[in-house]
Amino acid sequence: EAGVVQSPRYKIIEKKQPVAFWCNPISGHNTLYWYRQNLGQGPELLIRYENEEAVDDSQLPKDRFSAERLKGVDSTLKIQPAELGDSAVYLCASSSGRGRETQYFGPGTRLLVL
């Protein structure tokens, strides 16, 4: 079974530029998470989807961050415009969604904003 797929693996951009990250969850997993991991810290949740619905986006900086999960499968996380402080690893995870299932993580996208 294929794991969570993320692309790109690395992205370097200049501040004020837009950037987008893509995630394909494990087949059949209807819950999808985006986490941000700053250097030397544990991941923190940005947004959680149940199918197409964003059920927890309380930690998403909505002035510059947006996310979508069309058709309840793949998801895209966007930052526009990027700031220096957005440099981090962005992790996508998925679970089967019955509320008590383990979350499986993708390899992450390392973003560097110059």
Place this chain on the structure above:
Amino acid sequence: AQTVTQSQPEMSVQEAETVTLSCTYDTSENNYYLFWYKQPPSRQMILVIRQEAYKQQNATENRFSVNFQKAAKSFSLKISDSQLGDTAMYFCAFMKHRGAQKLVFGQGTRLTINP
């Protein structure tokens, strides 16, 4: 709000030794889940072991075992017969049984296994 604390930023042991990583957490919940995740330099977060708070028996997975002390809110990970491939960041994480299904992570412990 729940918090997770890992008091050991770094640890280093020799190959084949046993090592214990510490984790404490704070919550008012009675039912919850605790996890240890491993993150090697490749960055892929890999589940090591999972414990359900309502189970008194400590979880084990091959060389990995936990010491879950619910009253003390402590959840340590023991790695027996450590191997070079165990070198990684280890994160302790908490998740509520009900409500927001998000993982709350500790700061991590960097474990190095020396040959």
